[in-house]
Amino acid sequence: MNDVIIIxxxxxxxxxxxxxEKRGLNYVIFDKGALVNSLYNYPLNMTFFSTSxxxxxxxxxxxxxxxxxxxxxxxxxxxxxxxxxxxxxxLYEEIQTITQMNALFQVTTSKNxxxxxxxxxxxxxxxxxxxxxxxxxxxxxxxHYYTEPHPYFGxxxxxxxxxxxxxxxxxxxxxxxxxxxxxxxxxAAIGSNVKYWARPDIINRIEEGSIKAYFNADITHIKKTSVxxxxxxxxxxxxxxxxxxxTGYEPNFELLEKLNVKFHEDEFKTPIYNSENMExxxxxxxxxxxxxxxYKTNKWFIENSREHAVKVMESIAKT
Numbered sequence: 001m002n003d004v005i006i007i008x009x010x011x012x013x014x015x016x017x018x019x020x021e022k023r024g025l026n027y028v029i030f031d032k033g034a035l036v037n038s039l040y041n042y043p044l045n046m047t048f049f050s051t052s053x054x055x056x057x058x059x060x061x062x063x064x065x066x067x068x069x070x071x072x073x074x075x076x077x078x079x080x081x082x083x084x085x086x087x088x089x090x091l092y093e094e095i096q097t098i099t100q101m102n103a104l105f106q107v108t109t110s111k112n113x114x115x116x117x118x119x120x121x122x123x124x125x126x127x128x129x130x131x132x133x134x135x136x137x138x139x140x141x142x143x144h145y146y147t148e149p150h151p152y153f154g155x156x157x158x159x160x161x162x163x164x165x166x167x168x169x170x171x172x173x174x175x176x177x178x179x180x181x182x183x184x185x186x187x188a189a190i191g192s193n194v195k196y197w198a199r200p201d202i203i204n205r206i207e208e209g210s211i212k213a214y215f216n217a218d219i220t221h222i223k224k225t226s227v228x229x230x231x232x233x234x235x236x237x238x239x240x241x242x243x244x245x246x247t248g249y250e251p252n253f254e255l256l257e258k259l260n261v262k263f264h265e266d267e268f269k270t271p272i273y274n275s276e277n278m279e280x281x282x283x284x285x286x287x288x289x290x291x292x293x294x295y296k297t298n299k300w301f302i303e304n305s306r307e308h309a310v311k312v313m314e315s316i317a318k319t
Contacts, residue, residue, distance in 0.1 A: 001026065001104075001115055001116070001117075002026045002027055002028055002114060002115065002116040002117070003020070003025040003026045003027060003116070003117055003118060003316060004016075004020060004025055004026075004027045004116060004117065004118040004119070004120055004313075004316050005027070005028050005030065005105065005107055005114060005116040005118070005119050005120070006020075006027060006028065006029040006030070006120045006122060007030055007095055007119065007120065007121050007122060007123055007255070008029075008030075008031060008121065008122035008123040008124060008289070009029050009030070009031030009033075009034075009035050009036065009037065009089060009091060010031075010036050010037065010038055010039070010122065010123075010124050010289070011036060011039075011055070011057060011078060011289075011302045011306075012122045012124075012288050012289030012290075012302065012305055012306070012308060012309060013029050013031070013120075013122040013288075013289075014029070014035075014036070014057060014058070014078060014081060014082060014087065015057040015058065015288075015306050015308075015309035016029070016120050016122055016288055016308075016309040016312060016313065017029045017085070017087045017088065017089075018057060018058040018081075018085050018087070018309070019309045019310055019312070019313035019314075020313050020316075021085055021086075021087070022313070023313055023314075023316075023317040025313065025316060025317060027088060028088050028090055028114060028116075029087060029088060029089050029090065030090045030093050030094075030095055030107075030109060031089075031090075031091050031092075031093070032092065032093070032094035032095070032110075033091070033092065034091060034092070035075075035078060035079060035082060035089065035091055036074070036075065036078045037126075038124050038126035038127075039071060039074055039075060039078070040075060041126065041145055041147070042071045042147075043071070043146055043147055043148065043165075043168055043169070043172070044071065044072075044147055044148045045070070045071070045148070045172065046070065046071040046168065047066070047068045047069070047070055047071075047195075048068050048069050048070070048071075048074065049068065049164075049195055050068070050069075050301065050302070050303050051064075051067070051068060051069075052064040052068075052069040052073070052077075054302070054303035055069065055074065055077070055302050055303065057081060057302075057306055057309075058081050058084070058085055060077075060080065060081045060084055062074075062077045090109070090111075093109045093110055093111050093112075094109060094110045095107060095108075095109055095255070096108045096109060096110060098119070098255075098258060098259060103117070103283075103284070104116065104117060105117070105118070105119050105284065107119075117284065117316075117319070118284045118285075118286065118316050118319075119259065119284060119285050119286065120286045120287075120288055120312055121252075121255065121256065121259070121261075121285065121286070121287050121288070121291055122287075122288040122289045122291065123251065123252045123255065123289075123291055124251070124289060124290045124291065125249045125250055125251045125252075125290050125291065125297045126249050127249065127252060128249055128250045128251075128252065129144035129145070129245070129247060129248070129249050130247040130248050130249065130250060131144075131247075132160065132219055132222075132245055132247065134219050134220060134221060134222060135221050135222065136221055136222030136223055137222055137245075139222055139224065141222075141224075141240070141241060141242045141243060142222060142242075142243045142245060143242065143243065143244050143245065144245050144246075144247070146165065146168070146169040146244050146246065148172075149169075149172040149173045149175070149176035149177075149178070150176065151242075152173045152176070152178045152241075152242055153176060153177040153178065154177060154178070154179050155178055155179055155241035155242055156178075156179050156180045156182075156238070156239045156240050156241045156242075157170075157173050157178045157179075157180065157181045157182070157240075157241065157242050157243075157244065158182050158183075158184060158219075158227050158238075158240050158242070158243045158244070159173070159181065159182070159183045159184070159243075159244045159246060160183075160184050160185075160219065160243060160244065160245045160246060160247055161183075161185065161186075161245070161246035161247055161248070162183065162185035162186075162187050162189070162190045162191050162194075162215075163191040163193065163194060163246065163248070164191070164193070164194050164195055164198070165246040166183065166185075166244075166246035167190065167191075167194050167195075167198050167199070167202045168198065169244045169246055170183050170202060170205075170211055171198065171201060171202060171205065171211075173244075174205065174210060174211055179241075180212070180239075181210075181211045181212070182211070182212045182213070182214070182238060183206070183211060183212070183213040183214070184213075184214050184217045184218070184219055184229050185213060185214065185215050185216075185217060186216065186217065186218060187215065187216070188215050188216055189215065190202055190203060190206075193298065214229065214231045214236070215231065216231050216232055217229055217230065217231035218230060218231075219243075220235070222240075222243060223240075225239060225240065225241075226238060226239055226240050227240040227243060248297070249297065250295060250297070251290070251291045251293075251294065251295075251297070252291070253269065253294075256271055256280075256291070259280075259282055259285045260281075260282040260285070261273075261280045261281065261282050261285060261287075262280075262281045262282075263294065264294075266294075267295070268293065268294040268295040268296040269294040269295050270292075270293065270294040270295075270296065271287055271291065271292060271294060273286075273287045273292060276311065277311050277312065277314070277315035278292075278308050278311045278312045278315070279312075279315060286312045286315070286316070287308075288305065288308035288309060288312055289302075289305045289308060290305065292305070292308070
């Protein structure tokens, strides 16, 4: 019998496990992938926007060799934190079903069945990419995750989107030898929230013509050797080997719905929860981290949602 099951082994899930350890609660942290699986799937050369101190959890210092920490430094840090606290981690163990019986939750995973008095959903939002919804999107050349530029050397690349991930992909593939890089962007300009050191870089590359960009544009059809799109000036078809669809991601709403979590009637599908203790409308179901923002995935970060773990475990420890 567990006091709490934590779904998600990212930084906030780890923080929840640490707070459970501090209070002597019986807990398990589940993740269907690796430790901090979302960070693991970030681009290999990614640099965080936050400074390292804002990514710290569990009173363990995060020392970076750079003003902004890198992906590899973050992975090393969260491994060290998890080992220090001897967290009860069940990695590569996917949640399959959750049923509620007599105020207890029965959780069936890919490996076993567990019971718990409470559930914490700390699943982030990186698992489910927004799809383009156009013919040809299922072709192997369409990628919703970008890791490194090497596979795209000598290739005609289309990058979809104008936010941080799209800008990083466009700049890296351009500088590492892509034959051509074209950005197709629904908005009228490069996103205002793009990292301050990357935004002028991409704007300059576009203005000089090194990277071609179409604004207020949408892909209409993806073919094996080309891609079709349109903007206010007309319709286009250009040669294409790979599409990096950096269109963003969404939380696991399906899991929340199965747990009977309700949502506000707003454009962001924000889950209903008590900000004092992070408990949702469903008794015993708590939310922590990015998942609290619904579609507004830029509302919560590691640095401003670390406190969710404290609120959750203080509430659970009192019950």
